[in-house]
Amino acid sequence: QQQVKQSPQSLIVQKGGISIINCAYENTAFDYFPWYQQFPGKGPALLIAIRPDVSEKKEGRFTISFNKSAKQFSLHIMDSQPGDSATYFCAAIRTGNQFYFGTGTSLTVIP
Amino acid sequence: DSGVTQTPKHLITATGQRVTLRCSPRSGDLSVYWYQQSLDQGLQFLIQYYNGEERAKGNILERFSAQQFPDLHSELNLSSLELGDSALYFCASSTGQGHNEQYFGPGTRLTVT
Numbered sequence A: 001q002q003q004v005k006q007s008p009q010s011l012i013v014q015k016g017g018i019s020i021i022n023c024a025y026e027n028t029a030f031d032y033f034p035w036y037q038q039f040p041g042k043g044p045a046l047l048i049a050i051r052p053d054v055s056e057k058k059e060g061r062f063t064i065s066f067n068k069s070a071k072q073f074s075l076h077i078m079d080s081q082p083g084d085s086a087t088y089f090c091a092a093i094r095t096g097n098q099f100y101f102g103t104g105t106s107l108t109v110i111p
Numbered sequence B: 001d002s003g004v005t006q007t008p009k010h011l012i013t014a015t016g017q018r019v020t021l022r023c024s025p026r027s028g029d030l031s032v033y034w035y036q037q038s039l040d041q042g043l044q045f046l047i048q049y050y051n052g053e054e055r056a057k058g059n060i061l062e063r064f065s066a067q068q069f070p071d072l073h074s075e076l077n078l079s080s081l082e083l084g085d086s087a088l089y090f091c092a093s094s095t096g097q098g099h100n101e102q103y104f105g106p107g108t109r110l111t112v113t
Helices: none
Strands: A004-007 A010-014 A019-025 A033-038 A045-050 A056-059 A062-067 A072-077 A086-094 A098-101 A105-110 B005-007 B010-013 B019-024 B031-038 B042-050 B053-057 B064-068 B074-078 B087-094 B108-112
Touching (some): A004 A086, A010 A019, A019 A105, A033 A062, A072 A086, A098 B042, B005 B087, B010 B019, B019 B087, B019 B108, B031 B074, B042 B064, B042 B074, B074 B087
Parallel strands (some): B010 B108
Antiparallel strands (some): A004 A019, A033 A045, A033 A086, A056 A062, A062 A072, A086 A098, A086 A105, B005 B019, B031 B087, B042 B053, B064 B074, B087 B108
């Protein structure tokens, strides 16, 4: 059973537009929700993360919105740039226990 | 560059064989995590070690084993290899044993023929 469901599988956005990637989880015991960015041939790199006691976290052009009651969280990339073209993974973590990743979203930003 | 190193970068081997993947964490990091990334399964957590001891276990097959040595480097051993084991294997490290920020290495691409 997929612990973290991520959508869409792929996304094409115009330069300057907003990219939105969504994730949903089942286990309410998860207590840390990071987003990772992965470029081809590289390992994932932490982009931004949130804990369930916060509804929104913003770092530069990247924002996580968290809805605890709906068990959903999303990544918003404002003013998307061609350099943002990468695969994005959400994850849900239960401290010291399990680490679950979404299936990834391939983002392409068209100039 | 994350500071995490993995060797080898590529590995091609035959079914039934055994291989060892090596990971050196960032300086000062005590936790090491192993992940498998394949096209159909995505990124799967395998196992975590903290300061030499196993801390968390994910979807790691019985044919796979890992250990963390006193110098904190880690090895992932894969035995009785099957075609389906072909994947990218990532190592990540973090300072503590909780869900601190994990820094991923460049990965080892394993191809089983």
